[in-house]
Amino acid sequence: MKRYVLAAVLAAAAGSLWAQQPLSPEERIAALEKKLSEITATYESEIARLREEIAALKAGREGTPSAEAAQAALLPPSSSAPERSLWSSELNPAISLIPDFTFSAGNDPLWKEAEALNVREVEVAFSAAIDPYARASAALSLEDGEFSAEEVYASFPALPGGFSAKLGKFYLDFGKTNGQHLHTWFQADKPLALRDFLGEEPFSGTGLSLNRVLPTPWASDLTLEVTGGKNEGVFGGRRSDLAYLLAWRNYWDLSDASNLEVQLSAIQGRNEERKRTTLGNLAVTWRYRSDLSRREGLMWRTEILREHYRTEDGLLHANGAFSFVDWQFRRGWFFGVRGDYAEHPLNPQEHDKGGALVLTWYPSEYQKLRLQVQRTSYAGIGPKNALVFEYGFSLGPHGAHPF
Amino acid sequence: MKRLLWIIGFLLTVAPLAAPLKVVSTYEVYAETARWVGGEDVEVVALADGRQDPHYVEARPSYLAALQRADALLLNGLDLEVGFLPPLLDRCGNARIQPGAPGFVDLSRFITPIEVPQGQVDRSRGDIHPFGNPHYHLDPRNMARLAEGLAERLAELDPAHAAAYRKRGTEASARYLALDREIEATLAPLKGASIVSYHSSLDYFTLRYGLKVVGYVEPKPGIRPGPASLQALLRGMREAGVKVILAEPYMDLKVAEKAAGQTGARLLVVYTYPGKVPGAGTYEEALRTLAKRLLGAQGR
Numbered sequence: 001m002k003r004y005v006l007a008a009v010l011a012a013a014a015g016s017l018w019a020q021q022p023l024s025p026e027e028r029i030a031a032l033e034k035k036l037s038e039i040t041a042t043y044e045s046e047i048a049r050l051r052e053e054i055a056a057l058k059a060g061r062e063g064t065p066s067a068e069a070a071q072a073a074l075l076p077p078s079s080s081a082p083e084r085s086l087w088s089s090e091l092n093p094a095i096s097l098i099p100d101f102t103f104s105a106g107n108d109p110l111w112k113e114a115e116a117l118n119v120r121e122v123e124v125a126f127s128a129a130i131d132p133y134a135r136a137s138a139a140l141s142l143e144d145g146e147f148s149a150e151e152v153y154a155s156f157p158a159l160p161g162g163f164s165a166k167l168g169k170f171y172l173d174f175g176k177t178n179g180q181h182l183h184t185w186f187q188a189d190k191p192l193a194l195r196d197f198l199g200e201e202p203f204s205g206t207g208l209s210l211n212r213v214l215p216t217p218w219a220s221d222l223t224l225e226v227t228g229g230k231n232e233g234v235f236g237g238r239r240s241d242l243a244y245l246l247a248w249r250n251y252w253d254l255s256d257a258s259n260l261e262v263q264l265s266a267i268q269g270r271n272e273e274r275k276r277t278t279l280g281n282l283a284v285t286w287r288y289r290s291d292l293s294r295r296e297g298l299m300w301r302t303e304i305l306r307e308h309y310r311t312e313d314g315l316l317h318a319n320g321a322f323s324f325v326d327w328q329f330r331r332g333w334f335f336g337v338r339g340d341y342a343e344h345p346l347n348p349q350e351h352d353k354g355g356a357l358v359l360t361w362y363p364s365e366y367q368k369l370r371l372q373v374q375r376t377s378y379a380g381i382g383p384k385n386a387l388v389f390e391y392g393f394s395l396g397p398h399g400a401h402p403f
Numbered sequence: 404m405k406r407l408l409w410i411i412g413f414l415l416t417v418a419p420l421a422a423p424l425k426v427v428s429t430y431e432v433y434a435e436t437a438r439w440v441g442g443e444d445v446e447v448v449a450l451a452d453g454r455q456d457p458h459y460v461e462a463r464p465s466y467l468a469a470l471q472r473a474d475a476l477l478l479n480g481l482d483l484e485v486g487f488l489p490p491l492l493d494r495c496g497n498a499r500i501q502p503g504a505p506g507f508v509d510l511s512r513f514i515t516p517i518e519v520p521q522g523q524v525d526r527s528r529g530d531i532h533p534f535g536n537p538h539y540h541l542d543p544r545n546m547a548r549l550a551e552g553l554a555e556r557l558a559e560l561d562p563a564h565a566a567a568y569r570k571r572g573t574e575a576s577a578r579y580l581a582l583d584r585e586i587e588a589t590l591a592p593l594k595g596a597s598i599v600s601y602h603s604s605l606d607y608f609t610l611r612y613g614l615k616v617v618g619y620v621e622p623k624p625g626i627r628p629g630p631a632s633l634q635a636l637l638r639g640m641r642e643a644g645v646k647v648i649l650a651e652p653y654m655d656l657k658v659a660e661k662a663a664g665q666t667g668a669r670l671l672v673v674y675t676y677p678g679k680v681p682g683a684g685t686y687e688e689a690l691r692t693l694a695k696r697l698l699g700a701q702g703r
Contacts, residue, residue: 129502132503135493155493157492157493157494157495157496157498157501158496158497158498158499158501158504159496159498160498161496162471162496162497163496164493164494164495164496211494211496212496213467213468213471213494213495213496218465219463219464219465219467219468221464221467221494249464251463251464251465252465253463253465256454256679259463259465261464287461289461331627331655332627363627364526364530364625364626364627365530365625366526395526397485
């Protein structure tokens with residue numbers, strides 16, 4: 001097009017010069033030079049105009065495309081589309097990275113063991129469909145320079161008979177809080193009862209989990225889990241021993257804005273004396289959320305735990321409980337209070353108790369800042385205090401967590 | 404012969420008892436479409452209604468019971484349900500509505516999304532939707548396409564009533580297009596008017612009816628405005644003579660009120676997802692209310 005414009009202008013210029021007879025060679029050269037500079041100016045202004053048009057079109061595409069542009073997107077891709085790599089990354093799993101940092105001060109042994117400024121955990125999560133029948137999820141945790149598999153399992157969401165299942169290593173469905181990854185905790189630390197009864201690490205197992213929604217008039221489901229019977233801090237059986245868990249969850253919508261969830265769970269396995277250890281958990285959660293906004297919400301959760309530990313000399317039992325309230329008082333801001341009580345499983349005469357005040361702010365969905373003040377009275381040690389600042393963020397498409 | 408009569412008799416008795424197709428929709432807006440298209444051949448349940456922020460619907464275990472029985476799941480798609488639907492699908496134990504199954508109906512397949520991010524997609528651009536703006540229901544022409552697409556899917560799932568689904572799908576599509584013409588006529592005086600929206604949720608609506616969005620209260624999707632971005636917005640509003648700020652009730656209205664107060668604009672708090680909310684009980688009512696209030700706020 002530009003070539004034609006140029007040719008036409010040159011032809012017009014030549015014609016014009018031809019018409020102006022007679023001229024000396026010098027005059028003709030000067031006239032030609034003048035015409036050429038005019039042509040160059042016209043040509044450059046035309047190019048500038050076209051550039052502006054292209055820039056405007058590009059800006060339109062990056063902003064809000066027109067309906068016509070949207071319609072054009074329906075057309076099949078043109079043959080000038082770039083070639084796809086033979087080693088496409090499109091089938092890679094979704095990958096997320098979720099580090100958690102703490103700064104702590106005080107004399108509480110829980111926090112004193114760690115560095116004052118500490119990378120507490122780096123969670124790397126993967127998830128993808130294995131094939132049309134199963135999905136895989138993995139959460140690897142980097143702590144103190146060592147990677148460990150917190151959860152690695154295949155899930156089968158639609159088995160015959162309305163069952164769903166997990167196969168692999170997973171957090172056991174024991175109570176509500178145990179199933180939560182560190183970055184989704186409501187406080188900076190794990191409640192005392194869970195630490196004393198289940199250990200510092202997440203209470204997980206390797207085996208099979210089978211779940212089914214029950215045909216009750218209210219929402220209810222049942223989970224059966226069979227996992228290996230060796231579990232640090234809880235079960236100490238032989239490698240051939242198994243642990244069995246049964247969890248029954250019930251749920252009622254009290255109104256459009258509030259609901260109640262009651263979960264009963266129990267797990268049984270062999271302890272180091274090859275006798276039975278049974279743990280029970282009653283978890284009650286009440287949630288309220290304002291209908292119209294995310295600016296107000298309230299959650300109250302209480303979990304009561306009981307452990308039966310059979311020995312050669314008889315039966316030991318211990319109780320523990322924690323209760324907390326988490327109040328969302330404006331968008332992104334939460335204030336929480338927690339109370340703890342836990343008897344020592346092997347020495348129920350001794351118990352720990354404590355409490356924490358927590359302020360959490362989410363500047364966006366992907367960052368968290370938390371300030372926590374806690375006071376814990378440990379049996380035999382006495383009251384200890386800690387001030388904890390926690391910061392965490394999340395990279396990648398880490399999806400929704402189980403409710 | 405006697406046996407044949409028995410069989411015919413049995414079929415005649417059982418056929419009327421055949422249960423309607425059970426449809427679960429993530430949002431009430433599409434449940435309404437399903438009722439229009441499905442008529443008496445479907446039983447429809449919606450998980451979320453107009454009161455909830457569609458980005459942050461709380462996954463309730465009580466949804467599991469509905470999902471477990473569903474023959475079809477209608478979802479908005481374009482990642483709008485990513486925060487609550489995956490764990491429900493994982494636990495509902497229903498093969499008919501899992502991704503890839505015929506009952507998994509991603510309605511975004513029937514429309515062409517706008518604002519599909521180009522270039523590098525990351526969170527520095529805010530809480531963006533990598534597959535495009537998911538609030539496509541606010542262009543009734545999209546709903547018309549969707550009604551016809553849904554009719555085809557229901558016909559595949561329930562071939563016995565295919566003709567009825569297709570007929571009702573065409574009727575529903577025409578109804579959406581009639582609504583589109585009505586809203587277009589109502590908003591004709593506002594063509595080219597400059598407005599501000601809190602979030603990009605109204606972009607399909609403004610694009611369709613020729614309203615010019617000169618800015619968003621959120622500097623980037625899902626990001627709360629800071630003092631600098633708010634000042635820039637106020638400058639832009641004054642220059643463009645913006646008279647209206649549109650915001651949904653679940654947004655941070657204080658900032659929007661401040662922007663309105665400082666520029667003399669009017670803050671219109673509107674429901675963009677219908678269902679159980681005043682002035683937006685149904686889709687048609689929601690759009691008519693929105694158009695009427697916009698007209699009133701612009702002094703026309």
